[in-house]
Amino acid sequence: MATLKAVGATPATDSFERLTRYVRVRGETASGFIEFDFAIGDPSLYVELVLPRGAFDIFCERNDVVFMSDEEAAAVDADMEKWRYGDLRGAADD
Secondary structure, three states: OOOOOOOOOOHHHHHHHOOOEEEEEEEEOOOOEEEEEEEEOOOOOEEEEEEEHHHHHHHHHHHOOEEOOHHHHHHHHHHHHHHHHOOOOOHHHO
16 A cells, blocks of 8 residues: 655645634633634634643644734634624615
C-alpha cells in the first residue's frame, strides 16, 4: 500500500493559515477551566471549547489568536439575535 506524503504547502493551506483566529472568553470555572469560543476567519462562526488554564494559554499562543473586544462580542451577539429571532425593527409599523 502506498503512503501519502505531503510535499509542501498548497495555496489553499497558505490562505487558510492567514485567516485570523478569534477567541472570546466566556468564563472560568471554579476548577480553573476556561470556557471560550474559537473562530477562524469569521468571529460569528465559532465552536465552544473548554480547556484547563495552561492548555488554553498554549492553545492561544500556538494559534496566534486575537481576543475579541467587548464591542466585537456585542456585534456578534446582535447578529446572532437577528438570526435567532428575526429583525423585528419596524415590524410594528406594518
